Amino acid sequence: MSIRSTTVVALGSAALLAACAPSNPKIGTTEITSSRMLTSYRESEAAAADLARGRPTEALARAEHATLLAPQNGWARYARAAALRGLGRTDAAVAEFRAAEARFENVDRHGQAISIYGRARALDDVGRCDEAKMAYDDFARFMSLSDPAAAAMARAYANECRPVEPVASDPAMTELVTGVMTRNYAGALEASERVGESARGSGWVDYNRAVALAGLDRIDEAVAAYRAAEGRFAAEPSAKAVAIYGRARALDGERRCVEAKKAYAEYAELVRGASPDDAAMAEKIARACGQ
Numbered sequence: 001m002s003i004r005s006t007t008v009v010a011l012g013s014a015a016l017l018a019a020c021a022p023s024n025p026k027i028g029t030t031e032i033t034s035s036r037m038l039t040s041y042r043e044s045e046a047a048a049a050d051l052a053r054g055r056p057t058e059a060l061a062r063a064e065h066a067t068l069l070a071p072q073n074g075w076a077r078y079a080r081a082a083a084l085r086g087l088g089r090t091d092a093a094v095a096e097f098r099a100a101e102a103r104f105e106n107v108d109r110h111g112q113a114i115s116i117y118g119r120a121r122a123l124d125d126v127g128r129c130d131e132a133k134m135a136y137d138d139f140a141r142f143m144s145l146s147d148p149a150a151a152a153m154a155r156a157y158a159n160e161c162r163p164v165e166p167v168a169s170d171p172a173m174t175e176l177v178t179g180v181m182t183r184n185y186a187g188a189l190e191a192s193e194r195v196g197e198s199a200r201g202s203g204w205v206d207y208n209r210a211v212a213l214a215g216l217d218r219i220d221e222a223v224a225a226y227r228a229a230e231g232r233f234a235a236e237p238s239a240k241a242v243a244i245y246g247r248a249r250a251l252d253g254e255r256r257c258v259e260a261k262k263a264y265a266e267y268a269e270l271v272r273g274a275s276p277d278d279a280a281m282a283e284k285i286a287r288a289c290g291q
Contacts, residue, residue, distance in 0.1 A: 040070035047079035052178045052187075054171060056086030074103035074111050078118070085122045086174075093122045094131075113142060113150075114181075120154065129161035136161075148278045149245045152271070156238035170199045176208050185212040203232030207243055214250040222250045223259075241270050245282070257289040264289075 043066035050059035060083035066076035081096035097119035104111035120135035136158035140151040172194035179188025192209045199205060210225035226247035233240035248263035264286035268279035 034070075037070045037073065040066040040073045040076055043069065044073060044075040044079050047076075047083065048182070051079070051082055051086060052175070052182065052184070054175070056083045059083040060087065072103055074100050074108060074115070077103055078111065078115055081115070081118055081122075085118070085125070090122055090126050090128070094119050097122065109146075113139065116142060117154070120157070124157065124161050127161070127163040129163045132161050133158040148275070148281060149242055152238050152275065152278065153242045156236060156242070159238070160236075170196050172196065173199045173205070176205065176212075180208050180211050180215075183215060185215040188212040189216075201232065203229045203236075203239060203243070206232060207246065210243070210246060210250070214246075214253070219250055219254050219256075223247055226250065237270060237274075241267055244270065248282070248286075252285070252289050255290055260289050261286045 043062050047059040047062035047066065050056070050062060059079060063076055063080035063083055066073060067080060070076065077096055077100035081093050081100055084090075084093035084096055097115050100115040101112055101119070104115060116135060116139045120132050120139055123129075123132035123135055136154040140154045140158075143151040143154070172191050173196075175191035176188050176195060179185065179191055189209060189212050192205055192212070195205050206225050206229035210222045210229060213219075213222035213225055226243050229243040230240050230247075233243055244263055244267045248260050248267060251257075251260035251263060264282045268282045268286075271282075272279040
């Protein structure tokens with residue numbers, strides 16, 4: 001028996017998911033070998049639901065129960081880490097994200113990636129930038145071959161970390177990102193309307209809105225949202241590149257290849273100096289559109 005893990009919750013700022021090249025990234029499949037393990041996975045998913053509703057205390061209790069039932073369940077450890085982060089217990093959250101990474105290693109690449117990213121965001125939240133940058137670098141190296149755009153996004157976040165101004169959580173931004181990560185796109189769009197001004201001005205709200213709109217097959221609106229994000233990212237080339245790449249992927253997914261190829265060309269031109277391999281990758285993907 002197997003279960004498809006959907007416990008993919010990212011508490012914090014913007015969009016790991018939409019930087020990924022595939023329009024529907026694969027979630028790992030884990031073999032269930034006992035009733036205790038099955039119950040543990042169900043508790044992990046219930047913890048994720050609590051987190052999505054802004055209930056980290058309840059999520060922590062469920063995640064701890066899931067961990068007791070099956071200590072080897074990486075999703076239980078991930079949910080526990082996310083709950084601890086939501087409660088502001090940074091050191092405990094970082095340790096638990098590392099525990100999740102260890103359990104996902106060589107088993108579930110997606111789970112391992114989001115655990116590394118979760119560790120980076122937990123440290124970034126509280127302005128521990130030296131540690132956060134090392135974690136972002138871990139993520140960038142991990143994703144460099146399979147998803148260069150996600151790696152570039154992590155490097156952009158690393159450069160933006162500011163120890164003197166720890167990132168303040170915005171509950172609606174948390175809901176927006178959680179909705180994107182769990183593919184609750186309608187919920188993500190609703191949350192985007194409630195994000196505060198300080199977060200809204202960063203560009204990541206438009207970016208996540210674009211991901212959600214694309215997930216709902218509202219492609220013209222998604223393209224407009226990606227362009228809005230690009231405009232807000234005018235002074236941040238790495239972030240702007242991620243938004244352009246997202247626009248290209250949305251158009252490519254609809255086989256609107258003339259527009260997609262133009263977007264890929266914009267991305268390649270922007271990143272060529274710093275990342276010639278990424279530029280070449282985009283040009284290769286563009287040539288394949290429609291074939």
